[in-house]
Amino acid sequence: MKNIVTCPNCSSENPYYKETCSSCNSFIRDKISNLDLWNIVGLLIENPVKAFRQIIYSQHKNFILFILFFVSIKFLINARFISLLTIGRFTTTTSLPLSFLLILLFLTALLALFAIIFTRLNSSFGFSTRFKDIFSIVTYAQLPHVFGLAILFPIELIIFGDYIFSLNPSPFVIKEMIAYTLLTVEVLLILWSIFLSVAAFYVHYREIVPALLSSLIFNGLLILLLYFSSRYIFII
Numbered sequence: 001m002k003n004i005v006t007c008p009n010c011s012s013e014n015p016y017y018k019e020t021c022s023s024c025n026s027f028i029r030d031k032i033s034n035l036d037l038w039n040i041v042g043l044l045i046e047n048p049v050k051a052f053r054q055i056i057y058s059q060h061k062n063f064i065l066f067i068l069f070f071v072s073i074k075f076l077i078n079a080r081f082i083s084l085l086t087i088g089r090f091t092t093t094t095s096l097p098l099s100f101l102l103i104l105l106f107l108t109a110l111l112a113l114f115a116i117i118f119t120r121l122n123s124s125f126g127f128s129t130r131f132k133d134i135f136s137i138v139t140y141a142q143l144p145h146v147f148g149l150a151i152l153f154p155i156e157l158i159i160f161g162d163y164i165f166s167l168n169p170s171p172f173v174i175k176e177m178i179a180y181t182l183l184t185v186e187v188l189l190i191l192w193s194i195f196l197s198v199a200a201f202y203v204h205y206r207e208i209v210p211a212l213l214s215s216l217i218f219n220g221l222l223i224l225l226l227y228f229s230s231r232y233i234f235i236i
Contacts, residue, residue: 003127008028015129017057033058034059052140052199071149075145076099082229092235110221111135114221115134118214134204140196141197144192144196148189194215197218201218
């Protein structure tokens with residue numbers, strides 16, 4: 001299982017992310033210096049495999065901090081929703097800025113740790129990869145959460161106001177049909193993010209089974225992060 005590229009000049013095998021041949025230094029593919037965010041967003045919708053290939057090929061992984069910042073806000077909101085189920089009614093003791101910083105720290109640490117372990121495990125099996133590529137593709141796979149923050153959450157605030165994080169009464173009691181419709185859209189965004197992670201790992205492996213397995217492990221870790229955050233981050 002090796003995702004390799006054969007040099008057209010000397011026929012040497014190179015890691016899939018290489019720009020020039022390791023043997024003869026000939027160019028194997030076009031050079032990509034920077035990422036265009038809107039172009040990548042369009043490709044993630046139209047052709048995710050091509051989008052993640054560009055992310056891996058790019059020398060500079062632009063917008064990573066931008067994405068992490070807004071994904072962390074959405075994860076903070078999601079964790080607060082989940083806390084209604086894991087804890088119930090409680091008094092928040094952690095300030096909002098501190099809660100956000102903790103989520104940002106935990107999310108970044110999780111993505112970085114996953115990328116490190118993933119890279120080393122692949123290396124032990126003779127599969128060449130780079131930390132920055134893995135960190136970038138799993139980060140870009142979270143873009144649907146940014147869309148949820150920018151589009152869906154404002155709608156939820158407008159409709160439910162202060163009751164959006166309430167159990168007394170719940171948004172599902174106030175406006176049941178609208179609440180379940182918005183929840184369905186939330187689930188679809190999560191499923192889209194999972195699908196993107198599968199596509200990201202598929203670009204890495206070029207095989208669907210290891211891509212599915214890697215995505216399952218990665219998204220399982222994200223679920224654990226959200227659960228942990230919902231239980232403890234608001235009452236530290």
